[in-house]
Amino acid sequence: MTLPLPDLAAEFAACLHTAVPPAASPPENPSANGARTGAGAAPANSGAIREVEFSAKGFHLDVTVGIDGVVSAAEFLDRKGFALDAITGVDWIGEQEMEVVYDFFHPAAPWRVVARTRIPRATPVVSSIAKVFPGANWHEREAHDFFGIVFSGHPQLEPLLLPEDATYHPLKKDFQP
């Protein structure tokens, strides 16, 4: 039942290779506007799979996919029996990018996988994985509430935790209450 981690990583890489062209453009320089931008803390889109030390990070595989690779990554992890842990965003305002982070755990094996992608902050659109994991429905609605990320193909992208008429996204770094 349990697939060794290097095999999992290799299969994942093979699966993504067909779907993901490696992202080439390096992130722009962070703007120095005085706001906390988190510059330097974020890994860029590189189409890479890294094995990381669990005791230091809290997960085993760190996978960066292109914007188009999100659904195929979710489908691969679904085939391997992973369960959806959470979906969330990180606002990298200095680089004018929005990071979408997908956490997965395995109900029968000790693996933790993180998949992440970067989307432009001005047009934060990424495909929904609610068809693969129905549980993503709520997590994506929450990420839309908090960050304004638009999950295309989502069946019901309405506010979940915020009021139904909310037009603001409180976890954006430039949010003014």
Added chain:
Amino acid sequence: MFTLNLGPQHPATHGVLRVKMTMDGEYIRRAEPVPGYIHRMHEKMGENRTWAQYLPNTSRVDYLSAMHYTHAYVGVVERALGLKPPPRAEYIRVITSELNRISSHLVWLGAFLLDLGGFTPLLYAFDDREKILDLLEGITGARLTYCYYRFGGLCNDVDDTFVRGAQEFVAYMRPRLSMYQTLVTDNIILQKRLVGIGLITSEQCRKYGATGPVIRGSGVAYDVRRVEPYSVYPELDFDIPVFPEGDSMARYRVRMEEMAQSLRIIEQALARLPDGPVMAANVPRVLKLPAGDYCYAVEAARGRFMVRIVSDGGEVPYRVKLRTPSFSNLSLFEETSRGLLLPDAIALLGSLDLVIPDVDR
């Protein structure tokens, strides 16, 4: 066909959850949970205070399971700093966490049976729970929102009164569990309300990320204490109760068995409790976490609680994400309640053991 609103102020929803139900007579066509009534934006609060100042927030997310939540948060900060608490602190963390698990399950037991129309068990369960709250109040100063764990250890050591009290509690609680078995679990009315009703498959749990007693009541032995071992759990001997039926009764039985296992853990940890300091020596006064993201998960009373933090190297978190079990466990309610009778859906909702502030955060 008509629409029925359950909540947001309704005794059966345990807090302010609203469920919008489309009914066909007594049968549910669609039951859509509408959360958010006590959303407090704890994740945003994390971005305007230091790592240490955020600690009390974590105990207020699931107020019945506060030890586990603070455990995950101090755990993730310790992971980022490479800090290791001394053994005595780890053992006391396990003892207090397991006491908290029992007190949380006792609230569930009383409230769940109240949902099903049995009032008396609530009084018994709260009586037992009171003993735990008194014990924990003695060492932490709080009855629910504990802030006892600190980065690198604990805020203070336990005394003999606590150790003796915990030993006495283990001896007291075992016969009480047998009594619950005879009086409640074997009760024919309870069996008729729960057996074969509110089915959740292991595949649904996986697709929705449901964890804790919900996934273990669907036949999957998933417990964070086993798969992502933390603290000194690997050194202690305990079983993971699993029931394959997937009905409300299976989830009921998992929690009842879990209380017995928690007593086993507490007993062993008390017997092995080492001497020594309860705080690591090298904890910096001003905390700056190395840039990057870190995760830490614990088995809370309701399932997998995971904290994901992002640091930019500063004294203040760049991002804190709280992945709470009630959120995922509730998200499968719409699918699993379809076609149920209304009273059976109430039993299903109760068997998920929801804490609404844990959904809304």
